[in-house]
Amino acid sequence: MYGRKEEMNHLKELYDSNRFEFLVMYGRRRVGKTTILQEFAENTNSIFFPAREKNDALNLEDFSKMIQYHFDKNFIASFQSWEDALNYIGAKVEQRTAVIIDEFPYIIEENPSIKSILQHTIDHNWKNKNIFLILCGSSVSIMESDVMGRKSPLHDRQTSSLEIKPFDYLESSAFFPNYSNEDKLLAYGILGGIPRYLEAFDSKLSIERNIAEKIIRNGAYLHEEPDNLLKAELRETNVYSSILSAIANGRNKIIDIANFIHEDRTKVAKYIITLQTLRLIEKRIPCGEPETSKKSIYVIKDNFFKFWFRYEFTNNSYYAMLGAKGASKEIMKDISNLMGDAFEDICKEYIIRLAKQRKxxxxxxxxxxxxxxxxxxxxxxxxxxxxxxxxxxxxxxxxxxxxxxxxxxxxxxxxxxxxxxxxxxxxxxxxxxxxxxxxxxxxxxxxxxxxxxxxxxxxxxx
Missing domain, CATH: 3.40.1350.10 (Trna Endonuclease; Chain: A, domain 1)
Structure with missing residues (x-):
């Protein structure tokens, strides 16, 4: 696993605590949360349960199997309720044990009462037990509102929270040992810092070939990734895609975006909030000005989405006629324009690194x-x-x-x-x-x- 030293240290500190700990961990899809948790689980006494998009009974059965095998090396039968399963853990725990539930939102969607059940378990059973609970999820909105939000039964029960963020340019460069420093920055400007996207490129191939074979070519993982991610998270993906395309092509204010895609300004504003929650776009204001500044603009935060909506989404029919190699050549002619904004962000990350090192x-x-x-x-x-x-x-x-x-x-x-x-x-x-x-x-x-x-x-x- 590349990087993630700070995140792993954070988990280790909580694990080494001599009291009950409850970490809420979240971050956008593909950012590497599961990889972090799997590595942590391999080196600790942990129960790692990856929830699935199943009905509640099947998730409970899978969870029952996992915890019974962990403590008794045998599976007898599924617990009748989540409360029974959680109380079983409380009764069995002796040494330090991490209970990790990955993609917790899948359970919430099928059984919202799990939040109240967990709250009651923590307050009346686990609070004085040698347990480190980790709830993890890719739905940032659910983790922030339904788990940590003021109206959630679990509000204020967590002892720590951790948002897993994309790698910066320097961390991302480790994926491309064969590239020059310039090409490492180009790769980052195209892919951003999402580990799954960085892994899709082959550092033995040129940037141009990687664009052709790993992005533009039909069937390539990255070719459909933005569409697939939006469909997994949202309804009315055509509107969201249109907003992202507008921003990628230089429309940065709500009124300009609304005019470009022929949608109501109020509707666009609501959709933009959702895209911000997904960590795909962000609001920017001139440095030094207040958040209320009327000069605010919106930019695509994710480099790969910026690339994809600037090129593939806008020109897909043209690229289909050019072919992957021809399209890649065409894109490379314009790549310095894409890199203009990306390089400013890279330089900002550089300054942040210098600041942290007091340089x-x-x-x-x-x-x-x-x-x-x-x-x-x-x-x-x-x-x-x-x-x-x-x-x-x-x-x-x-x-x-x-x-x-x-x-x-x-x-x-x-x-x-x-x-x-x-x-x-x-x-x-x-x-x-x-x-x-x-x-x-x-x-x-x-x-x-x-x-x-x-x-x-x-x-x-x-």
Whole structure:
């Protein structure tokens, strides 16, 4: 298993506790939750039960078999109720035991009363037992509302919660040992940090061949993955797909999305909330501005969904005529445009890593892209990445370039001009991160200004 050291340490700490622990673990589909739990279970005294999309009686029977084999090495008969099964565990437990129920939402959907049964069991039976309970689920909305929410019987019973998130660019690079650093970033820009997607690429093949054979070709796992995931989670997938396509092609405000897909604005707003819950899109505001900012936009958070809706969903008929190889060549001609936004996110992840290792002049209180009016030039302006300290008096202005040519001097000047939109910031640093290096004039000016010039290789220097 790649990475996940922090997550495994979190589980180990709870397991090593000498009291009852209850962890709620969740995260979007394909993010690797089950892999983490399976590895944890292999190295501990654990009961690992993967719930299935079955009726309640069959899930209870499977659970009964598992716990009876664990404690008595024999299966007699299914328990009559979940309460009986859970009380049996409480009666049998002596040494530290982890009880793991994976995909708990499948049980809730068939038997909502399981929440009250568990609550009663915890309060009256397990609270003083040597048990570590883990409830895990891919339905983020159910885990957040039906398990941890205020109206849930289980509210406040958990002693810890853990959202499993996708890998960042550096963790994802471990999947591609044969790639150059540039290609590792390209792969991440296309696939994002979902382990199942990263595993689908073959690092012995070029990026172009992987796109052709692992995404565009009919029958490839990634070819239908976005459709399959949406169908597994949602109804009216055509509307959700249309919203994602609109965002992937540059419509970032609700009114623009609604106009593009010819749907009511209020309806679109509700669907966007659902897509946010699925961790597929996110709301962004200019760095340093409040959540209520009217400048907010929506972007696709998942790199692979961004790629798929930008290319395959929009051009599938055309690609079918071109063939997988031809389509892949066509996509590669535009890949630097896709990588523009992805590279800014990569640079943000890099800055976060530096901050965690205390390698920045300050810990950013605000970090993100900025856009808005620049009074100095009386026009709209933007900064690819802006880091501001808690006092609002120090900032790092960062330009991110993933182009095939060295960064020219006018780009350097543009960032200097953008800093004038922040007259209250007293200490300003200029950072540049460029895939293809810098022109001589940029290098000379950077020395005078003590600006920081970084390359792709620097992003891997940890």
């Amino acid at each position: 920045l002049p300050f810990i950013p209180y605000h970090l993100g892209k900025w856009w808005g009016a620049n009074p100095a030039i009386k026009a709209q302006d933007d900064v690819d990445l802006l880091a501001i300290d808690r006092t609002g008096t120090k900032a790092i202005f960062i330009e991110c370039k993933f182009t095939s040519q060295p960064m020219p001097y006018d780009e350097y000047e543009d960032l200097m001009t953008a800093t004038k939109a922040f007259p209250n910031i007293e200490e300003k640093q200029l950072w540049f991160i460029s895939k293809s290096g810098y022109t001589k004039s940029v290098i000379e000016q950077a020395k005078k200004d003590q600006a920081t010039l970084l390359t792709v290789d620097d992003l891997f220097d940890f």
